[in-house]
Amino acid sequence: MNEIRILAPTGALGAGFDLEGFERGVALQPHVIACDAGSTDSGPSALGSGTPKLSDAAVTGDLRHILRARAALDVPLIIGSCGTSGRDDAVDHVLDLVRSLSRADGAPLTVGVAYSGQSSDALGRLWDAGQIRALPHAPSITRDDLTGSSVVGMMGTEPIEALLEQGCDVVLAGRASDTALFAAVPRMRGFDPGLIWHAAKTIECGAACAVPPSANSLLATVRDDHFDVRTLAAGSRLTEVSVAAHTLYENAHPYRVTEPAGVLDTTEATYEQVDEQTVRVRGSAFEHAQEYTIKLEGARLVGHQTVVAGGIRDRVVIDRLPSLVPLAQQYFAAKIRDLFDDAVDPDEIDISYRFYGLGAVVSGTEPTPLHADEVGVLITVTAPEQRLAHDIATFVAHASSHLPIPEYEGLVTTIAYPFSPPEMDRGPVYEFVLNHVAAGVEPGELFRTRTETIR
């Protein structure tokens, strides 16, 4: 029977995985190993700064096992969204880790790199040509917002396929659709696109769809009219429901997953238990889009932040907080003008309080106001420069711990600070700018590829 086997070692490179389960997958002779190394899920910092979420030690640890298995099998290894953000510098950083491991190993390795960083010029041209299109819930942006941010394009399979056609052993991709990493090789071999993309979606998070969920290894086997997904770690199971439910995960619509070339539609998919570790899926469809779209992700610097954490236990103080915070804010604005001799505009400084226990977790409206006997306090000061944020935070922390309580006649300390000093500099903070696509582009147009042989 015509089939292709795809091994997903882990849900995220650097997350770690059960080695025994992975070796079980390797023994089943996969035709390709693929792995995702990034996401926007940890926030805008990785894309804004280039600093990966996971440590070099963790990523190297996973890479060592995966590269060794790849060499033994002599099959392609595809790693996407390198360095969390997929920025060019983050991809180069993962390339450095691969170089170090590969040189220690001794055998030559041909690595293909696909960069997804977008230059201001390229973005400006797309804007001018009217090719930048907003997705649902997108912020409204200007041309400067687009060209002034750190932007990556999310590639589909095509740049990866181009590198594999050149004979690369390993492909390191910048920002890529998670599913594209798993779909590239099956696509090159002509399997059914609905099955390919659904299989890819099912295994891209590793054993997140297993019972119990984990980041461990999964194997997908795509055949002519179905695919099987199999969980590999001991004690791990798959059920029809757990596999069907995975299209819900981190996805706005449970049946439809949008890719650069079209939409995976799992409405008609059926799920059948084969054994405790394996579920068979049929009936997934892929609708080819009229035009090719590349999702863009962008982040930019908001400022620098200093934070102060503490707690309040006195109910008299807690009850007074709603009226005292606005007074404190007025005092801070006057103090900033006074202290910096009008050189700093208080409107450029954000001073915010979160009161944990009174509704600091949900971004919305609690149906009934929360009450607490003890309240956690998190104060954030955000300013254009770190030094400024820090200096302002010192008097914000001081004043916040000596709020004037009408019921009390003498000086009272109103917040318990666990640390000395209470201020903690958090460094630069970033925000997401884009929820947009570049429409009507060629699949390879926004990406740059190169190869190198490590000896």
Add this chain to the structure above:
Amino acid sequence: MTTLLDLCSLVRSKNAGPFTLTFDFMCRDEAALDALVAADVLTPERFAGLYGTRPEDVAITVHRHARAVKVSVPRPVVQGAIYDNDSYAGQQYGPLMDLEFSVPEDS
């Protein structure tokens, strides 16, 4: 009265990208899914009120194979913005667990 925990083996909130907040209500079995749908508790109006959006921007889908209901809304605050409280959006479902509702007997 019934709560979501009576019907669901898992309730979760997550980011679906930085601009969308999504909720999964995984039901214990098919009867629980039927009961959840019949109770009409996961309404566009409720989510609009809780998460500061318009009812027409609340997307609700029943997924039979997954025994689940999915609800997606625009994120009240964009992920990672300085006023965002929950970078992974993982605790945004919290107030829903306090809901008490009745399930029609014929469901």
